[in-house]
Amino acid sequence: MKLRGALLLFVAALIASSAWAQGDAAFEARLQALEKELRCLVCQNQTLADSSAGLAEDLRREVRSLARSGKTDAEIKAFLVARYGDFVLYKPPVKATTWVLWFGPFALLAGGAIVWWMIPRGRRTVGRGAAVAADGLPRPDAMARARALLDDTPAH
Incomplete structure (x- = not known):
């Protein structure tokens, strides 16, 4: 009789632990989804779930604590936004x-x-008064103007 009672107690404990583990798995999945929507405040473009920074660990503990106390995801986000601003949201509104x-x-x-x-x-456009052609050689009309100017100058 004692063996049957012990066996019954063992089976009941297994069933209870299985139900608790399933509830805990759902809770963990909820936390992971929430952490993917929150930004690490010290890392460049990383979610709270991806970051290994000390502050990210603190924020994950805070999120876990708020979730265990019965807060909804929206309430947790509102709390973090009130404390850290919209930057804490990975996709700010x-x-x-x-x-x-x-x-x-x-x-x-x-x-x-x-x-x-x-x-x-602006660099490709050659001005009208440019003395050098696109190939780098002096333009013929510029050379003629230069010769005319040199010929007209009085000698000292």
Whole structure:
């Protein structure tokens, strides 16, 4: 009888641990998904899940603590945004304070394209008064003007 009771207790413990492990696996999956939506504050372009920085470990512990206390993902994000700003979100919302983050790269790219387009055009254009042709030799009309100027100058 004692063996049967011990066996029953063992089976009940296995079932309970299996259910707990499945619940824990869902919790871990939720945390990993949330950490992929948050940015490491000290690393360049890394999520909280990918970073190995000390601050990232602290933030992961904080996220885990908030999640264990029953906070939703939205509440955890709101807490971190209130503390660290929109930069903590890997994909910050488009609003007036984040326009530079969203549209700055496109503006810089457009400005660079305009500069690239304007500068080579100015260098390729040979002015009307240029004394040297495109092949590097003196232009005949420039040479004639130079001779005329030299012939007209009075001798001292």
